[in-house]
Amino acid sequence: MKFFIDTANLADIQKAYQVGVLSGVTTNPSLVAKEGVKFEDRIEEILKEVPDVESVSAEVTPDAVTAQEMIAQADELIKINNNDKKITIKLPMTLAGLEACRYLTKKGVKTNVTLVFTVNQALLAARAGATYVSPFLGRLDDISEDGVLLVAKIAELFRVHSLETQIIAASVRHPDHVTRVAMAGAHIATVPFAVIEQLAKHPLTEQGLEKFAADWKKTVS
Numbered sequence: 001m002k003f004f005i006d007t008a009n010l011a012d013i014q015k016a017y018q019v020g021v022l023s024g025v026t027t028n029p030s031l032v033a034k035e036g037v038k039f040e041d042r043i044e045e046i047l048k049e050v051p052d053v054e055s056v057s058a059e060v061t062p063d064a065v066t067a068q069e070m071i072a073q074a075d076e077l078i079k080i081n082n083n084d085k086k087i088t089i090k091l092p093m094t095l096a097g098l099e100a101c102r103y104l105t106k107k108g109v110k111t112n113v114t115l116v117f118t119v120n121q122a123l124l125a126a127r128a129g130a131t132y133v134s135p136f137l138g139r140l141d142d143i144s145e146d147g148v149l150l151v152a153k154i155a156e157l158f159r160v161h162s163l164e165t166q167i168i169a170a171s172v173r174h175p176d177h178v179t180r181v182a183m184a185g186a187h188i189a190t191v192p193f194a195v196i197e198q199l200a201k202h203p204l205t206e207q208g209l210e211k212f213a214a215d216w217k218k219t220v221s
Contacts, residue, residue: 001182004057004168004190008032008042010049012193017050019196024055026112026134026168026190028090029062044080047087055132056081057112059090060100067099074104088112088131093121098128105129112168122154126165132188137181138171147171148180155185175199 004024005016008031016022025046032039043058050056058077060070074089081087088110091097101111105128112132113125117140125133135154137147151169158165166187172178175198178189 001186002054002188003196004055004188005196006031006170006172006190006192008035008037008046009193010035010042010045013046013049016193016196017053021196022050022053023188024053024057024088024190025050026057026090026170028059028114040077040080043077043087047081053086055088055110055112056086057088057090057132059114060092065094065096067096067103070096070100071103074100074109078109090114090134091130093117093125098124101125101128101130105131114170116154117150119150119153119157122165122167123157126158126163130165132166132168134168134170134190136171137169137177138173140171141173148177148184151181151186152184159185 002023003021004026005013005022006026007013008027013025029039032042035042046056060073064070064073070091077089078087089104090112091101093113093115097113101113104111110131112134113130114134116122116133116135122133135150140147140150151167154167168188168190169181169186170190172189172191172195178199181189
């Protein structure tokens with residue numbers, strides 16, 4: 001399973017990229033709004049910070065409700081990186097979003113259909129040609145449904161029907177989510193930097209390092 005970082009904060013993106021595990025970045029208008037910058041400017045800055053990742057998702061804005069409006073926005077977003085294949089257009093899981101997805105896919109543009117909450121939605125997105133589908137774990141957990149089970153069901157469906165669409169586990173809240181979606185068959189987990197930090201930590205690792213340091217002092221004293 002690969003790691004994307006889910007943020008529009010450049011400092012967090014830089015830190016995750018330096019660790020060496022980052023394969024992509026996902027953003028949305030809400031995340032960019034927290035940064036107080038223009039959406040297109042921040043996408044351009046992100047692309048410069050992570051020159052060799054496979055995907056930077058740039059989402060169409062909520063006021064784009066028709067397929068034509070989404071496609072028009074996608075055309076402008078693609079230009080940010082001089083029509084490079086790195087930009088992935090993030091589209092909502094609506095009929096209009098699926099229509100835009102099919103059109104962009106035929107043009108060779110990568111797409112990420114987001115706000116997926118059912119297996120049927122994931123199947124529709126895959127059949128529309130989506131490069132990625134993003135089921136939201138945390139939001140399902142919030143209403144007492146099992147987000148990881150949804151990922152497992154989508155993964156099995158894609159396997160049975162040999163669908164190439166990749167699953168991005170989104171709305172990941174903690175390390176256990178990461179472990180479980182990896183075992184459930186997610187291709188990618190998109191996570192905040194705080195979760196990446198948590199994944200790297202264990203008290204026994206810290207205790208071991210402290211003991212090694214103490215023992216090393218004895219050998220050089």
